[in-house]
Amino acid sequence: xxxxxxxxxxxxxxxxxxxxxxxxxxxxxxxxxxxxxxxxxxxxxxxxxxxxxxxxxxxxxxxxxxxxxxxxxxxxxxxxxxxxxxxxxxxxxxxxxxxxxxxxxxxxxxxxxxxxxxxxxxxxxxxxxxxxxxxxxxxxxxxxxxxxxxxxxxxxxxxxxxxxxxxxxxxxxxxxxxxxxxxxxxxxxxxxxxxxxxxxxxxxxxxxxxxxxxxxxxxxxxxxxxxxxxxxxxxxxxxxxxxxxxxxxxxxxxxxxxxxxxxxxxxxxxxxxxxxxxxxxxxxxxxxxxxxxxxxxxxxxxxxxxxxxxxxxxxxxxxxxxxxxxxxxxxxxxxxxxxxxxxxxxxxxxxxxxxxxxxxxxxxxxxx
Numbered sequence: 001x002x003x004x005x006x007x008x009x010x011x012x013x014x015x016x017x018x019x020x021x022x023x024x025x026x027x028x029x030x031x032x033x034x035x036x037x038x039x040x041x042x043x044x045x046x047x048x049x050x051x052x053x054x055x056x057x058x059x060x061x062x063x064x065x066x067x068x069x070x071x072x073x074x075x076x077x078x079x080x081x082x083x084x085x086x087x088x089x090x091x092x093x094x095x096x097x098x099x100x101x102x103x104x105x106x107x108x109x110x111x112x113x114x115x116x117x118x119x120x121x122x123x124x125x126x127x128x129x130x131x132x133x134x135x136x137x138x139x140x141x142x143x144x145x146x147x148x149x150x151x152x153x154x155x156x157x158x159x160x161x162x163x164x165x166x167x168x169x170x171x172x173x174x175x176x177x178x179x180x181x182x183x184x185x186x187x188x189x190x191x192x193x194x195x196x197x198x199x200x201x202x203x204x205x206x207x208x209x210x211x212x213x214x215x216x217x218x219x220x221x222x223x224x225x226x227x228x229x230x231x232x233x234x235x236x237x238x239x240x241x242x243x244x245x246x247x248x249x250x251x252x253x254x255x256x257x258x259x260x261x262x263x264x265x266x267x268x269x270x271x272x273x274x275x276x277x278x279x280x281x282x283x284x285x286x287x288x289x290x291x292x293x294x295x296x297x298x299x300x301x302x303x304x305x306x307x308x309x310x311x312x313x314x315x316x317x318x319x320x321x322x323x324x325x326x327x328x329x330x331x332x333x334x335x336x337x338x339x340x341x342x343x344x345x346x347x348x349x350x351x352x353x354x355x356x357x358x359x360x361x362x363x364x365x366x367x368x
Contacts (some may be wrong), residue, residue, distance in 0.1 A: 012091050013031075014335035015030050015031075015335055020296075022212075023201075027044070029041075030043050030044065037154075044331065053079065057097060061248065072099075076111050077113060080117060091335075091342060092335075093334035095334050103138065107140075118365040126341045129361045136357070139353045144165065146352070147332065159177075163295065169196055170193040172285075174189040188352055190242070190351070190352040193278045194280070194281070195251040195273065200274065204267070216301040221267075223268055228269050235251070242354075244354070245353070271304050278308060337361075340360065346360050
């Protein structure tokens with residue numbers, strides 16, 4: 001690891017980059033932080049993948065380093081470099097594109113070259129955030145919870161609050177904001193709830209050639225097939241105690257369960273599956289949060305949000321209601337985590353990824 005150029009204290013203007021398993025594009029967001037508290041949110045932008053780029057990335061899902069990834073790496077590097085245009089960060093948090101995630105098997109693989117990005121941009125880059133956690137016995141995901149704790153402090157929450165990210169995979173962070181720091185006992189619990197948008201997106205792509213179910217329009221026209229939903233909820237993952245995590249395609253069974261259904265009924269049933277996974281996950285929370293704040297693309301799906309509101313005994317709101325940006329929260333998280341890595345602070349722990357001790361992940365590469 002190359003040493004950070006920044007001092008160990010004081011505020012840093014960092015930019016986080018996130019390309020999720022939904023394969024929609026790259027989010028870039030600026031954050032001013034000392035790695036402990038949020039001082040300010042800065043500018044943000046989104047660079048979408050073209051249909052051709054998305055096809056290239058879909059074609060390498062599940063692959064590991066060295067397995068014919070040159071074209072995909074070029075897509076990832078170019079898209080992230082373009083997303084950084086117009087920013088002048090002191091530090092960059094580069095998540096990369098997750099292709100495979102087997103924390104109890106081969107490890108975790110986020111495609112991306114942080115060394116090359118540092119040279120191209122001329123700023124230090126923190127990357128490969130997940131490997132250290134997995135090597136230490138953790139799940140390597142989710143990694144946003146420490147940032148969620150800082151967000152709970154920023155919104156001045158006084159009661160337990162949950163952050164629900166509905167990206168390709170769903171994950172939840174339960175936060176007790178009465179604690180002083182995320183490492184405190186009882187401050188955090190986090191885990192992947194189950195599939196969220198990824199399988200619905202795959203359904204739309206396979207059947208209709210569309211990248212996603214915009215505004216839940218197709219799901220709204222359909223009827224939930226309860227038999228398929230019950231078979232889905234019988235999956236052993238839901239009985240596992242957290243922390244726990246998933247790969248994008250761990251629930252490919254969802255497509256099989258709706259294979260005989262009409263397009264609308266399949267979309268409605270898969271949306272219900274994603275919502276039901278969250279409902280199952282709530283049983284693991286130490287207490288019922290006063291409110292659930294939703295980020296990620298799923299919050300734009302009125303059908304998904306209605307299902308959650310009908311089933312949960314707490315307020316379910318998009319994070320915009322408390323002044324946060326639900327499209328950029330994960331990118332902001334990796335800006336925050338980059339500063340923590342540069343300063344030797346932990347980025348995950350026993351109640352967020354199941355790792356045995358508090359671990360700081362990531363490689364920090366300085367430009368030469």
